[in-house]
Amino acid sequence: MFQAPTRRLAATDATLLPAHRPPGTRGEILAAALKLFAERGYAGASIRELADAVGIQPASLYAHYPSKEHVLAELCRIGHEEQLRSIREALEGCGEDPREQVAAYVRGHVAMHTSFPMLAVVANGELHALSAKLGGESAAVRQQSVQTLKDIVQRGLDQGVFEVPNVWLAVAAIGGMGLRVAYWYTPEHELGAQYIAEVYAEYALRILGAAAPGALRRR
Amino acid sequence: MFQAPTRRLAATDATLLPAHRPPGTRGEILAAALKLFAERGYAGASIRELADAVGIQPASLYAHYPSKEHVLAELCRIGHEEQLRSIREALEGCGEDPREQVAAYVRGHVAMHTSFPMLAVVANGELHALSAKLGGESAAVRQQSVQTLKDIVQRGLDQGVFEVPNVWLAVAAIGGMGLRVAYWYTPEHELGAQYIAEVYAEYALRILGAAAPGALRRR
DNA sequence: GTCTATATGAAGATAGAC
């Protein structure tokens, strides 16, 4: 049997909120596809494996989704929407200070990647496999998440509370740092999700030259 | 024809050093596979497309590689070795100070990701597709790169020049930030590779709580 | 080392009964 030396991501559970999950067999297909696509990639997972995982025949899948690509499209859409939702939720309770906002943004961003690592891996890593027709919506939602951070960082620069030479590069660094969490986090990790989010929020502020000294204690 | 809304990575050239590239047709196969695997993933690219790109028949590939998986294994190995080489080269000229060493490490890490974005994407993103037999060597080399940074950060903490609550989390953040560069960098990017490396080195020091204030000028 | 031809299986998807 095939034995990979490295898993694509550490998580093993295909977490989907009830709110994300369609009822009945359609939801079971979506959850099984999430796990398969996250672990082996969209192209590396077959319709037959997916049917096996659900416990139905391959032909039965087509009563729920018109094609394999449509399953991926739904997962990508859910993933990007959950990311934007998580960021917005985190930003809701917070004030006008760009420093507070960056910290909240990163907490929300990281929280999504720890709560739904497979969703994050599929949404971010398999979007390229979608046609423009099926992937366009996801790409647009993603753009909103990025733009939100850009705007916050720009305000912070304008107010003189951040100090970086280039907005885009700071956003890329902060985003990239958070994105990778989905690949190594599991609920069994020795560091808790909330702690990781807190530390990454502090790192983001440090990147932006806005960290309060001594904000983090050793652990 | 299939039109993806998002490319998997921005780069379009399959850069391989002469030192990486075997002579003759074997080298042409490797370069063509690099581009295909980077853009569509290992599972998403076929032997037939690869042969087409080289301008030979599919059967002729097997005179050079015993299987598709062996082509990927060679690319992963080259990628991880180039990463370790680039990091070690950057560390060579530098002193004992962990701050200098972190900055050098990140410059080398980022330089590899800007010089060989496709190699980085394939080596990091497709390692999971290899069996333990063919992927083991790459995984071991990767571990050396990570351990090198961990050691530097630990020394900095011991000497009191860094201030982070957890070594592993800082290494994950710094590494993740650099890794993502391969996905958006192209030689046509408005920011030059050397500049990006310099800024990311500064970000790494900031993450570690060791940045000299005002080290970066606006641009 | 490259070719033509082909073996063998797996892929995504459909037809039509129940």
Added chain:
DNA sequence: GTCTATCTTCATATAGAC
């Protein structure tokens, strides 16, 4: 909505001539 059966295309890989 699920099944059995199957279509068609594509996959990786091999055989054997030149």
